[in-house]
Amino acid sequence: MSCRYTRFLKDFLESAEENFMLGYRVHYFLFTDHPEWVPNLILGAGRQLTKIKCPSSARWQEITSRRMEMIEKLIEERLLNEADFIFSLDVDTKFYGHWGAETLGNLIAVLHPGYFGSPRTAFPYERRSKSVAFIPPEEGDYYYGGAVIGGRVSSVHKLVKTCRQQLDADRANQIEAAWQEESHLNKYFLYNKPSKVLSPEYLWQDFKKKTSNMKVIRFSQVIKNYNEVRPNK
Numbered sequence: 001m002s003c004r005y006t007r008f009l010k011d012f013l014e015s016a017e018e019n020f021m022l023g024y025r026v027h028y029f030l031f032t033d034h035p036e037w038v039p040n041l042i043l044g045a046g047r048q049l050t051k052i053k054c055p056s057s058a059r060w061q062e063i064t065s066r067r068m069e070m071i072e073k074l075i076e077e078r079l080l081n082e083a084d085f086i087f088s089l090d091v092d093t094k095f096y097g098h099w100g101a102e103t104l105g106n107l108i109a110v111l112h113p114g115y116f117g118s119p120r121t122a123f124p125y126e127r128r129s130k131s132v133a134f135i136p137p138e139e140g141d142y143y144y145g146g147a148v149i150g151g152r153v154s155s156v157h158k159l160v161k162t163c164r165q166q167l168d169a170d171r172a173n174q175i176e177a178a179w180q181e182e183s184h185l186n187k188y189f190l191y192n193k194p195s196k197v198l199s200p201e202y203l204w205q206d207f208k209k210k211t212s213n214m215k216v217i218r219f220s221q222v223i224k225n226y227n228e229v230r231p232n233k
């Protein structure tokens with residue numbers, strides 16, 4: 001997370017403390033270029049937070065993409081021995097409802113709230129064959145959101161490592177996929193099917209009106225002014 005995204009942290013953490021994995025041991029790892037800006041919160045019993053300093057970047061595309069290698073490293077250095085499950089979550093978000101053990105599984109994806117119910121031809125997959133994230137028009141199951149990735153630590157390790165390698169290959173070829181790491185994630189899920197697909201209850205967007213088939217919104221992207229929070233267009 002870059003400095004101007006720290007404004008989202010307080011609501012994210014406070015709402016996670018009320019809704020996310022209550023009754024389990026939870027260790028938050030926060031990647032930030034400004035650890036000193038992370039608010040001090042008192043966490044519930046069995047819950048802890050570790051800040052990890054990461055480099056700043058002048059491009060938001062780079063900041064969001066680099067999460068794959070940061071998670072890869074974190075898993076290799078610590079989590080393989082420390083944790084059973086991991087979730088990677090966007091920080092510009094808020095929990096509004098219960099998120100518990102029903103979300104656990106080997107490999108977890110979530111339907112992107114903007115594209116569920118849309119035909120495959122409308123999915124914003126990478127369509128240029130020069131990118132490793134390329135998906136041909138007749139392929140693809142769903143369009144998954146990049147804001148939530150989860151599962152068993154070893155399965156997520158395989159995912160983030162593969163996506164990091166794909167991002168490196170694209171970088172060497174001077175191509176950036178349409179939706180950065182989200183495009184590579186969608187490519188990964190084409191060949192490595194998630195064992196559980198969460199509904200958009202688990203990844204909504206505050207600006208979207210709740211649709212009648214949505215019983216409860218549990219986690220949602222808050223409204224943000226892109227020009228204000230991102231370092232570039």
Ligand SMILES: CC(=O)N[C@H]1[C@@H](OP(=O)(O)OP(=O)(O)OC[C@H]2O[C@@H](n3ccc(=O)[nH]c3=O)[C@H](O)[C@@H]2O)O[C@H](CO)[C@H](O)[C@@H]1O
Binds near residue numbers: 059064112180
């Ligand atoms: C609903 C959903 O799945 N949204 C995806 C989407 O839009 P979003 O508009 O949600 O992207 P975003 O701006 O939230 O960026 C993703 C994350 O990267 C970090 N960040 C990003 C920019 C920046 O200047 N500083 C910073 O710290 C931050 O942790 C943020 O939560 O596209 C992104 C990739 O393009 C990610 O795949 C998001 O998960």
Ligand SMILES: [Mn+2]
Binds near residue numbers: 090147
């Ligand atoms: Mn986001």
